[in-house]
Amino acid sequence: MYHIWTLDNWEKNIDLTRESHRSGLRLRFDKGTDDEVRRACKEFAVFLRKEYFFPLRVTVYVKMLFASLPWMEKK
Secondary structure (H helix, E strand, O other): OOOOOOOOHHHHOOOOOOOOOOOOEEEEEOOOOOHHHHHHHHHHHHHHHHHOOOOOOEEEEEOOOOOOOHHHOOO
16 A cells, blocks of 8 residues: 555646746644644744655645634533
């Protein structure tokens, strides 16, 4: 079985030398996102960048969402 993070056959389909090609991992946060959440996500992104190569630009949107989930409701 192939491991998606260690495959390198993408190289025959993606031209990294093309001028407009963007690669890497990018984080985007909603305004008001908790500072601790922001710090933890950035720290994890640093780890991911060290461990893996992202041949295509991957943008991660961290949304500030206040939702009432059933197990979070006070009884």
